[in-house]
Amino acid sequence: MIRVGLVGLGKMGLSHVSIVNAHPDVQVTGICDATGYLLSVLGKYTGLPTYDDFDKMIAKADLDAVVIATPSAMHGPMVRKALEAGLHVFCEKPFCLDPEESEELAALARSRGLVTQVGYHYRYVGAFAEVKRLVDAGAIGKVTHLLAEAYGPVVLKPQGSTWRTKKTLGGGSLYDYAAHPLNLVNWYAGETRRAGGSVLKPVFSRETDDEVFSTLFLDDDVTAQLSINWSDESQRKMSTKITIWGTQGRISADRQEVQAYLRDGDLAPAGYTAGWNVKYTTELTDEVWFYVRGEEYSAQVDAFVSRVEAGKLEGRNNFDAAAVTDRSIALIVADAAGTPTQVNAAALSPSGAEPEGLAGVAAGARTIGRSVRSLFRKAGRR
Amino acid sequence: MTSTLETPKPFTMDRLLFGDNQFFGVNHMSEEKARAQAMRFQDISAVQAVLDAAYDEGVHTFMCTTHDRIALVCDHVRANPDRYPEMTFFPGMPYAHKYANAMTEDGPLGAIKRFLPDGGFLDAAMRGTRSLARKDIEGIVTLLIDSEMKMFAGLRTPVIFLQNVVVDLLLGLGFDDAFRIFDEHVRGRYGAEPGYITMNTPKLLDVLERLGLENPVICSNINKVGFRMSGGIEGYQQLLATRQFRAIAMSVFASGAIPPAEAIEWVCEQPNIESIVFGASSRANIASTKRLVDQYWPTA
Numbered sequence: 001m002i003r004v005g006l007v008g009l010g011k012m013g014l015s016h017v018s019i020v021n022a023h024p025d026v027q028v029t030g031i032c033d034a035t036g037y038l039l040s041v042l043g044k045y046t047g048l049p050t051y052d053d054f055d056k057m058i059a060k061a062d063l064d065a066v067v068i069a070t071p072s073a074m075h076g077p078m079v080r081k082a083l084e085a086g087l088h089v090f091c092e093k094p095f096c097l098d099p100e101e102s103e104e105l106a107a108l109a110r111s112r113g114l115v116t117q118v119g120y121h122y123r124y125v126g127a128f129a130e131v132k133r134l135v136d137a138g139a140i141g142k143v144t145h146l147l148a149e150a151y152g153p154v155v156l157k158p159q160g161s162t163w164r165t166k167k168t169l170g171g172g173s174l175y176d177y178a179a180h181p182l183n184l185v186n187w188y189a190g191e192t193r194r195a196g197g198s199v200l201k202p203v204f205s206r207e208t209d210d211e212v213f214s215t216l217f218l219d220d221d222v223t224a225q226l227s228i229n230w231s232d233e234s235q236r237k238m239s240t241k242i243t244i245w246g247t248q249g250r251i252s253a254d255r256q257e258v259q260a261y262l263r264d265g266d267l268a269p270a271g272y273t274a275g276w277n278v279k280y281t282t283e284l285t286d287e288v289w290f291y292v293r294g295e296e297y298s299a300q301v302d303a304f305v306s307r308v309e310a311g312k313l314e315g316r317n318n319f320d321a322a323a324v325t326d327r328s329i330a331l332i333v334a335d336a337a338g339t340p341t342q343v344n345a346a347a348l349s350p351s352g353a354e355p356e357g358l359a360g361v362a363a364g365a366r367t368i369g370r371s372v373r374s375l376f377r378k379a380g381r382r
Numbered sequence: 383m384t385s386t387l388e389t390p391k392p393f394t395m396d397r398l399l400f401g402d403n404q405f406f407g408v409n410h411m412s413e414e415k416a417r418a419q420a421m422r423f424q425d426i427s428a429v430q431a432v433l434d435a436a437y438d439e440g441v442h443t444f445m446c447t448t449h450d451r452i453a454l455v456c457d458h459v460r461a462n463p464d465r466y467p468e469m470t471f472f473p474g475m476p477y478a479h480k481y482a483n484a485m486t487e488d489g490p491l492g493a494i495k496r497f498l499p500d501g502g503f504l505d506a507a508m509r510g511t512r513s514l515a516r517k518d519i520e521g522i523v524t525l526l527i528d529s530e531m532k533m534f535a536g537l538r539t540p541v542i543f544l545q546n547v548v549v550d551l552l553l554g555l556g557f558d559d560a561f562r563i564f565d566e567h568v569r570g571r572y573g574a575e576p577g578y579i580t581m582n583t584p585k586l587l588d589v590l591e592r593l594g595l596e597n598p599v600i601c602s603n604i605n606k607v608g609f610r611m612s613g614g615i616e617g618y619q620q621l622l623a624t625r626q627f628r629a630i631a632m633s634v635f636a637s638g639a640i641p642p643a644e645a646i647e648w649v650c651e652q653p654n655i656e657s658i659v660f661g662a663s664s665r666a667n668i669a670s671t672k673r674l675v676d677q678y679w680p681t682a
Contacts, residue, residue, distance in 0.1 A: 018554025
């Protein structure tokens with residue numbers, strides 16, 4: 001039996017309390033939130049011990065582990081406190097807004113032998129895990145490009161101010177939506193080395209982004225494109241889709257199904273053949289002991305609990321893995337904030353007043369050359 | 383708001399209930415298929431045509447969410463009582479994505495406030511420094527139920543369901559009193575039987591029994607492949623054989639993973655299932671499901 005405390009009772013936090021509290025190997029010995037109203041209702045009706053202060057909970061709740069589901073900007077300091085108190089930590093995504101902090105905390109946890117996990121639950125969705133298995137098995141040969149998309153109906157009009165509307169507090173579609181497909185890209189294809197053409201664009205929000213677009217450059221000449229929009233009313237809920245092209249085929253997947261076109265039957269794992277293969281969530285999903293809102297939420301909690309019980313530091317979505325995604329996010333932020341490199345349109349236009357003729361073309365070429373050199377200098381600095 | 387039609391006691395549920403997932407782009411198998419369905423049923427007359435087909439095949443109970451568009455179906459049925467003399471609704475509330483998307487923006491309390499008919503109620507409660515009384519929680523819960531039930535005024539709603547995301551969230555939290563409040567309000571205000579949709583029947587049944595809510599109506603996945611049957615297929619089979627509850631089987635085809643005849647044959651072999659809820663988009667499919675049920679589940 002492990003003793004767990006949970007802090008942050010927002011949408012994710014509440015669902016974590018429900019799932020963790022239902023786990024047969026867990027006793028919830030503290031829940032903590034700054035909102036007195038919600039905390040008092042839960043305390044009164046569930047009987048779970050409540051704390052309005054994180055330090056107090058750490059000191060008094062006799063914990064083995066904590067689940068941290070507070071606004072993203074608070075993750076770093078709270079995770080540090082928990083690790084310093086010798087607690088295993090499950091933290092909501094994104095892990096830290098500053099990737100240096102992510103790396104520090106990953107190292108700290110490792111040095112103390114503490115189990116860590118970040119709530120990138122898509123890695124526990126049967127269909128996305130199947131894609132990982134196919135890619136690792138070489139079913140589509142060498143991966144060349146990925147397209148990672150997420151669309152949903154979160155911000156559909158101008159609205160009031162909460163932490164989720166402020167970029168500095170970890171709000172916006174980049175941290176909330178894009179982090180998930182990015183995390184999958186990193187899982188399938190490794191570390192992002194550079195981001196280009198990144199756009200963080202508000203649609204309705206005043207202080208943060210509602211759309212994210214970026215081209216990512218990974219190792220081995222792999223590229224990925226990210227397309228995110230959380231102001232899309234055509235979606236009933238967040239829907240994430242991954243498409244991967246390789247030298248020997250193509251895979252596309254959403255949470256319901258995997259469609260794989262495999263060119264070479266000899267490379268096909270058991271249950272797959274050359275040509276089209278379709279696998280549905282019903283056959284890709286393992287049953288969970290308790291279901292609230294998707295098997296993946298329960299499965300990730302169960303994985304964390306099992307790792308804590310076994311003292312196993314390695315595992316899907318540990319801090320080291322989440323730090324990779326934090327670095328990807330930071331690359332996109334830096335790229336989007338950089339001075340845009342533009343080609344002089346007038347110089348390229350034959351109908352432009354000046355310059356004209358061959359001289360004009362030569363001038364245009366020189367402008368592009370300068371721009372490209374400047375771009376590579378920038379990329380080298382990152 | 384109380385249903386104007388008398389509900390006979392004890393109320394017998396139809397064996398086949400018609401569900402509404404197909405109308406709202408919910409498909410557990412394929413997002414492409416879900417979108418195609420959302421397009422097809424964009425016009426409410428397409429929804430009504432399928433409901434009419436179900437009605438004419440003898441499937442008179444519509445188990446539906448409280449999605450805004452259901453209000454149009456309610457209006458239509460209210461306006462044509464002679465066309466639908468047997469029409470019965472089993473509303474399930476709340477329409478979860480409405481709350482889930484609102485929670486991402488506003489947090490749990492903000493989301494609740496947004497859907498309360500009078501947000502001032504919660505404001506007043508939240509401003510108060512006193513600890514919260516049961517009547518406050520009751521007040522909030524019953525206001526939310528009443529606001530979701532408005533669209534069904536004057537229609538027959540003998541069973542009113544709490545949706546699975548809410549049931550299972552409360553179940554995990556151990557917020558057992560909420561079930562009692564729901565039970566009291568649904569019976570008292572609407573003269574209806576409270577129903578619970580869940581993915582965790584074994585755990586829920588234990589809690590409801592402990593609360594003294596006897597012989598509850600529980601709708602959950604019951605299918606041959608054990609899809610989304612938390613507690614395991616054997617656990618469910620044992621419950622059906624030995625415990626007292628009114629079971630409604632949903633997802634009997636496991637989103638298409640089981641061929642129809644095989645799926646229905648298996649479900650009909652399980653003991654003590656009172657009803658099956660299913661979705662379909664064409665009269666042919668409705669008729670074939672009905673035929674299979676008549677074949678494998680002969681009337682006693």
